[in-house]
Amino acid sequence: MRIDRDARHDDVPRKPGVVAVARAVGVSPSTVSNAFNRPERLSPALRERVLRTAAELGYGGPDPVARSLRSGRAGAIGVVFRRRLADAFDEPATVELLRGLSDITDLRQLALVLVPGLQQEHPSIGPAVRNAAVDGLIVYSMSADDPLFEAACQRRLPTVIVDSPTIADLAAVGGGPAGSGPDFVGIDDRAAAETAVRHLLGLGHRSLAILSFGLTAHSRPGAAPVRQQAQAIASVPKARLEGSARAVAAAGLDWSSVPVELVPITSAEGCLAGARALLDRASGITALFAFSDPLAQAARLVARERGLSVPGDLSIIGFDDTAPASEGLTSIHQPLRDKGRIAAERLLRALGQDPPPAGGELLPTRLVVRDSTAPPG
Amino acid sequence: MRIDRDARHDDVPRKPGVVAVARAVGVSPSTVSNAFNRPERLSPALRERVLRTAAELGYGGPDPVARSLRSGRAGAIGVVFRRRLADAFDEPATVELLRGLSDITDLRQLALVLVPGLQQEHPSIGPAVRNAAVDGLIVYSMSADDPLFEAACQRRLPTVIVDSPTIADLAAVGGGPAGSGPDFVGIDDRAAAETAVRHLLGLGHRSLAILSFGLTAHSRPGAAPVRQQAQAIASVPKARLEGSARAVAAAGLDWSSVPVELVPITSAEGCLAGARALLDRASGITALFAFSDPLAQAARLVARERGLSVPGDLSIIGFDDTAPASEGLTSIHQPLRDKGRIAAERLLRALGQDPPPAGGELLPTRLVVRDSTAPPG
DNA sequence: CTGAAAGCGCTTACAG
DNA sequence: CTGAAAGCGCTTACAG
Numbered sequence: 001m002r003i004d005r006d007a008r009h010d011d012v013p014r015k016p017g018v019v020a021v022a023r024a025v026g027v028s029p030s031t032v033s034n035a036f037n038r039p040e041r042l043s044p045a046l047r048e049r050v051l052r053t054a055a056e057l058g059y060g061g062p063d064p065v066a067r068s069l070r071s072g073r074a075g076a077i078g079v080v081f082r083r084r085l086a087d088a089f090d091e092p093a094t095v096e097l098l099r100g101l102s103d104i105t106d107l108r109q110l111a112l113v114l115v116p117g118l119q120q121e122h123p124s125i126g127p128a129v130r131n132a133a134v135d136g137l138i139v140y141s142m143s144a145d146d147p148l149f150e151a152a153c154q155r156r157l158p159t160v161i162v163d164s165p166t167i168a169d170l171a172a173v174g175g176g177p178a179g180s181g182p183d184f185v186g187i188d189d190r191a192a193a194e195t196a197v198r199h200l201l202g203l204g205h206r207s208l209a210i211l212s213f214g215l216t217a218h219s220r221p222g223a224a225p226v227r228q229q230a231q232a233i234a235s236v237p238k239a240r241l242e243g244s245a246r247a248v249a250a251a252g253l254d255w256s257s258v259p260v261e262l263v264p265i266t267s268a269e270g271c272l273a274g275a276r277a278l279l280d281r282a283s284g285i286t287a288l289f290a291f292s293d294p295l296a297q298a299a300r301l302v303a304r305e306r307g308l309s310v311p312g313d314l315s316i317i318g319f320d321d322t323a324p325a326s327e328g329l330t331s332i333h334q335p336l337r338d339k340g341r342i343a344a345e346r347l348l349r350a351l352g353q354d355p356p357p358a359g360g361e362l363l364p365t366r367l368v369v370r371d372s373t374a375p376p377g
Numbered sequence: 378m379r380i381d382r383d384a385r386h387d388d389v390p391r392k393p394g395v396v397a398v399a400r401a402v403g404v405s406p407s408t409v410s411n412a413f414n415r416p417e418r419l420s421p422a423l424r425e426r427v428l429r430t431a432a433e434l435g436y437g438g439p440d441p442v443a444r445s446l447r448s449g450r451a452g453a454i455g456v457v458f459r460r461r462l463a464d465a466f467d468e469p470a471t472v473e474l475l476r477g478l479s480d481i482t483d484l485r486q487l488a489l490v491l492v493p494g495l496q497q498e499h500p501s502i503g504p505a506v507r508n509a510a511v512d513g514l515i516v517y518s519m520s521a522d523d524p525l526f527e528a529a530c531q532r533r534l535p536t537v538i539v540d541s542p543t544i545a546d547l548a549a550v551g552g553g554p555a556g557s558g559p560d561f562v563g564i565d566d567r568a569a570a571e572t573a574v575r576h577l578l579g580l581g582h583r584s585l586a587i588l589s590f591g592l593t594a595h596s597r598p599g600a601a602p603v604r605q606q607a608q609a610i611a612s613v614p615k616a617r618l619e620g621s622a623r624a625v626a627a628a629g630l631d632w633s634s635v636p637v638e639l640v641p642i643t644s645a646e647g648c649l650a651g652a653r654a655l656l657d658r659a660s661g662i663t664a665l666f667a668f669s670d671p672l673a674q675a676a677r678l679v680a681r682e683r684g685l686s687v688p689g690d691l692s693i694i695g696f697d698d699t700a701p702a703s704e705g706l707t708s709i710h711q712p713l714r715d716k717g718r719i720a721a722e723r724l725l726r727a728l729g730q731d732p733p734p735a736g737g738e739l740l741p742t743r744l745v746v747r748d749s750t751a752p753p754g
Numbered sequence: 755c756t757g758a759a760a761g762c763g764c765t766t767a768c769a770g
Numbered sequence: 771c772t773g774a775a776a777g778c779g780c781t782t783a784c785a786g
Contacts, residue, residue: 015533017762017763017764018763018764018765019763019764027772027773028772028773028774029763029764029765029773029774030765030766030772030773030774031771031772031773033764033765033766034765034771034772037765041771041772042771042772043771046771046772058533060531060532060533060534061507061531061532062507062763062764062765063446063762063763063764064507064508064509064510065442065445065446065451065510065762065763065764066446066762066763066764066765066778067508067763067764067765068442068508068510068764068778069440069442069443069446069762069763069764069777069778069779069780070763070764070765070766070777070778071764071765071766071778072778074442074510075505075508076490076508076509076510078488084479084483085475085479085482085483085489086476086479086480086483088479089472089475089476089479090476095466095472098462098466099463099466099467102461102462102463102465102466102491102493103463105462105493106461106462106463106493106496107496109493109495109496109503109504109505110493110505111455111490111491111492111493111505111508111509112462112490112491113453113488113489113490113491114479114488114489114490114491115488116479116482116483116486116487116488118486119483119484119486126486127486128452128486128487128488130438130439130441131441131444131445131452131453131488132441132453132488133441133442133445133451133453133510154437154438155437155438156392156435156437157437324701394778394779394780395779395780395781396779396780404756404757405756405757405758406757406758406779406780406781407756407757407758407781407782408755408756408757410780410781410782411755411756411781414781418755418756419755419756420755423755423756439779439780439781440778440779440780442778442779442780443762443778443779443780443781444779444780444781445762445780446761446762446763446764446778446779446780447761447762447779447780447781447782448762448780448781448782449762
């Protein structure tokens, strides 16, 4: 055990601490601490002497962990992801959100602690969120039934949920942290999806299909009939499916005949496989609503593979508007960077004296029509 | 002071700790700790009772900071950036490096602590790297004379430098951490630049110019004559300039007549302004070597602004190969994701029993010829 | 299977 | 301007 080893060989200290420096200079630990943290309390000469001796001894400065334990502040905020960090960096929408978060944390030189979700391969290690030394948490788009979400809530840290679960869905499931509860920043996914489907229907399409995310934390890829849709827990796909259904019903069509395919969004291959599966079983459709731009891009690739022209044979609309405009993908735009900024601002306010108004914040979305949607050929 | 407040009102504890839970259950703190960390040491019934009481009391689980102080491990590695985090996320090359790093950290569920550099606006706060609770550091592309680099070295943590400063440049400046010194992962920037310029010269160009990064930590944008180039400290532009000069000299041309423009790479506007300045004063050139793809893309934009066709009137070669292949930019490819992976692997090995061989690792690069370079028209 | 004790490295109000 | 003392919340070898 390291501690005992150090104590035994007192003459061979592994790493010098504040007391070693104090001893060498001939002052008290308080003075060493002050030399680093409150320079104005020392005479310049003494401060100089302390700093020089510290450097000679190879003292790396006050240990941030000890300082943090004493002061109660970590100087960092955590961002909790559903899955691997590598997956997060692969999603343009997530990187844009991170840009927005860092726009705000940069102003205070705060570190951003990126916390990975569970790995299917190593479920035993336990969620990393339990170990993150942070002052507050951004929880990014999780299903309310995800064990990771429970673990995040358990920290009882000031928390801002981004996108999912919504406060309403949280209440329905009965989970969530105690006390004042988490804050929320997101969009009106139901209304946005309704807009997307209305756009397709307005062009004259009568036969469409949907490429969605998983409906629960442990959702399997594949077709999701209406009865399975009713079991949805994940707020984002749940709301978008509801919005889509509403638009379809309003047009006098039968929602239960609209194919919905669930796709694991963790990999480009998953997106392609999902698009292929959907186009296999719904070969008659003329329009497709994908719940993300990468999904829409995959669908367009698969359509081309099969000799379908877009939008001639198949109209495709995406979500997030993260594809380069040059690709001409019709999509629902949402202000992802602002979402990050606002989430970080609200978290920082919750950490300070100035908590933001309860109830969370919904950001505006808008339909951006480009070249991937047109009337059926 | 918070501590005293808690002590005074012992009946209104702010947050329950392991002792509060222990008291409530009627066991010792050790047992509570074991309930969370070594479940096998308790009878299932007792463990259950401890966990239930903890939940009732609103205990969030063992405090990671205290645990970290005691155990000596943070369960996270830090990535130190030269500038704002938001700038880092704006650079495709940096995001790709982060993907590589997280490919490895994900395997162990390690958090990634993103540490911002100094803000010009608030130099007073002190470098955030001093406060990062991490087990090791990835230092990403810094100039050896950057105060931030010094602060990072001061932590005396196991460290892997990515790209800059190189071990050789470090030794020349006389800085760097004591002890075994930092590890290094990068590329042979000199050779890669030589290849790029040879490609241009091989096409028949005789009049070229260079769009470079800043040569020191506090480099100003603008023209950099040869005598200023000699003062370069930042390893990457220094080596690339040397490689370029070597290729130019080998072709029997005069390096001192090759315009070199320094560009602040922190913003898209900076890139455009740099490209404009260079094209203003070097209007006769037929070829341009930009030290990054975003810089090359900016140069192409500016060329078009001025009615120059690429590659007809102006050949442009970039670096990193981060632009979409569809844009047809000739570039030097480097394996950025592998670079991240290898850096993380080496750091993890240094943290364990299996330190990597000294001397660092140089990754291969290759010239990718596309449509932005051609013989002079 | 459980508990008492020490200590991780620091900071801070307080006394001098 | 400087020091002695307490304590942040936890874990761990050791004893029982």
